[in-house]
Amino acid sequence: MTESASPYMSHPRIMVLGVQPGTPPFRIVEIDGQVVGEAKTLTDVLHAAAAFGITVHDLDDPDVVRWVGGDKFTWTVRRSSRTRHDESGRP
Numbered sequence: 001m002t003e004s005a006s007p008y009m010s011h012p013r014i015m016v017l018g019v020q021p022g023t024p025p026f027r028i029v030e031i032d033g034q035v036v037g038e039a040k041t042l043t044d045v046l047h048a049a050a051a052f053g054i055t056v057h058d059l060d061d062p063d064v065v066r067w068v069g070g071d072k073f074t075w076t077v078r079r080s081s082r083t084r085h086d087e088s089g090r091p
Helices: 042-051 081-088
Strands: 014-020 026-031 034-039 065-067
Touching: 014 042, 026 042, 034 042
Parallel strands: 014 065
Antiparallel strands: 014 026, 026 034
């Protein structure tokens, strides 16, 4: 079995964690297992990667970037339907 055919999940160098509430919302970026900063946009992720000498050719390649709690287009906090009901004052 070759390394690329391994049944185990790969460990990409870049991890972009779920959206955190803030003004504006942001996502924590980890590179090589270390928190390196916050990203408010996709461009921020690319800048962080470049600062560590990583050139990203495909943001959808799970061997390069792992998106946790959404994908590269997820930049707002997802609210549950219960939260929306509580804020509206209606059940």
